[in-house]
Amino acid sequence: MPKRFAPDPILLLTIALLFVFGLMMVYSASGVYADKTFGNSYFLLMKQLAAGFIGVVAMLFLSNLNYRILREKAVIYLLIGITFILLIAVLFAPAVNGAHRWLRFGAFSFQPSELAKLVLVIFLARRLANKEKGELPKRGDIPLLLFVLGGFSFLVIIERDLGSSMFILTLGLVLLFIGGMSFGYLVLFAAGTTFFFWYAVFIRHHGIMRVLAYLDPWSYSRQGGWQIIQSLTAIGSGGIFGVGFGQGEQKLFFLPKPYTDFIFSVISEELGFIGASAVIAAFIIILIRGLKVSFNAPDPFGRYLALGITLMIVIQALINISVALNILPTKGIPLPLISYGGSSLLITLSALGILLNISRYSSFRVG
Numbered sequence: 001m002p003k004r005f006a007p008d009p010i011l012l013l014t015i016a017l018l019f020v021f022g023l024m025m026v027y028s029a030s031g032v033y034a035d036k037t038f039g040n041s042y043f044l045l046m047k048q049l050a051a052g053f054i055g056v057v058a059m060l061f062l063s064n065l066n067y068r069i070l071r072e073k074a075v076i077y078l079l080i081g082i083t084f085i086l087l088i089a090v091l092f093a094p095a096v097n098g099a100h101r102w103l104r105f106g107a108f109s110f111q112p113s114e115l116a117k118l119v120l121v122i123f124l125a126r127r128l129a130n131k132e133k134g135e136l137p138k139r140g141d142i143p144l145l146l147f148v149l150g151g152f153s154f155l156v157i158i159e160r161d162l163g164s165s166m167f168i169l170t171l172g173l174v175l176l177f178i179g180g181m182s183f184g185y186l187v188l189f190a191a192g193t194t195f196f197f198w199y200a201v202f203i204r205h206h207g208i209m210r211v212l213a214y215l216d217p218w219s220y221s222r223q224g225g226w227q228i229i230q231s232l233t234a235i236g237s238g239g240i241f242g243v244g245f246g247q248g249e250q251k252l253f254f255l256p257k258p259y260t261d262f263i264f265s266v267i268s269e270e271l272g273f274i275g276a277s278a279v280i281a282a283f284i285i286i287l288i289r290g291l292k293v294s295f296n297a298p299d300p301f302g303r304y305l306a307l308g309i310t311l312m313i314v315i316q317a318l319i320n321i322s323v324a325l326n327i328l329p330t331k332g333i334p335l336p337l338i339s340y341g342g343s344s345l346l347i348t349l350s351a352l353g354i355l356l357n358i359s360r361y362s363s364f365r366v367g
Contacts, residue, residue, distance in 0.1 A: 022338035029259035051342030055349030062353030086112035099160035111343035121308035128179035129300035163331030214329035242272030
């Protein structure tokens with residue numbers, strides 16, 4: 001058994017700073033909207049605080065729970081089963097803006113697609129660790145991979161959550177590629193991903209509108225380009241130092257729901273290039289520390305699990321920032337630890353708790 005150390009302090013400090021910063025930006029981006037809609041400017045901040053409290057408790061618990069427990073077959077199959085049940089149950093929940101994405105429990109709600117991301121990482125980490133030990137492929141492994149990866153993606157896309165579905169597929173393909181999955185199987189999975197993309201863009205009308213709005217937002221300002229235009233306006237207005245915390249104007253009912261998918265635009269407007277760069281630098285630190293934890297993990301499962309969690313968080317951040325800058329079409333992917341959304345915050349903090357736990361057993365020490 002490898003020696004147990006304290007969690008990586010640089011990674012832990014970065015997580016803490018992003019978490020606190022996220023709470024500040026949620027309040028700044030949502031205060032006016034919350035006051036007009038709910039009669040309390042702190043309403044959304046308090047909900048985010050409640051989710052954050054549960055997330056921090058989960059992070060602390062998982063950072064002290066030996067990550068190898070997650071490698072047990074019974075634990076993984078239980079997590080997969082729970083995820084499938086929740087993904088199916090949410091289809092029967094009341095629709096919000098035409099989408100079935102949230103299960104509601106009183107004043108709180110949960111988005112099962114966020115759980116699916118983390119469970120997929122745990123499942124693939126075990127499969128790839130088995131492969132590294134010469135235990136893969138077996139006759140039932142590839143159908144099981146297709147069932148979990150394809151099943152999660154299919155259920156999420158019929159919930160009308162195109163962004164999360166494509167992210168799940170992309171994350172799965174990236175991990176399988178890094179894990180050395182045979183070229184033939186990768187082609188098979190890539191073909192499935194291409195079909196999903198074709199279905200979303202060419203069969204579903206709103207998918208076509210997203211692409212057209214991405215290519216020329218000003219010509220399609222009424223069909224999806226409005227958010228992009230307002231996002232770019234906010235980013236351009238920030239300049240080097242920004243207009244000041246809480247002083248942004250695009251969040252005042254110009255940029256739709258600025259506290260969720262486009263919170264990076266609010267950061268850029270209020271804190272300028274300096275503030276936006278600091279956020280990007282924080283995710284680069286998470287990437288570097290996460291890769292160090294992965295490379296120095298004491299076993300293949302820990303290595304792939306740390307890598308998967310790191311990529312899950314950093315790729316989401318990259319997509320969110322790219323959407324705000326109109327580098328990618330709008331996808332509805334939150335900025336981890338910063339965007340408003342209890343499910344995303346809870347699952348992200350839980351995942352980082354696992355990553356911190358793996359860092360306790362990694363062979364490198366930070367100074």
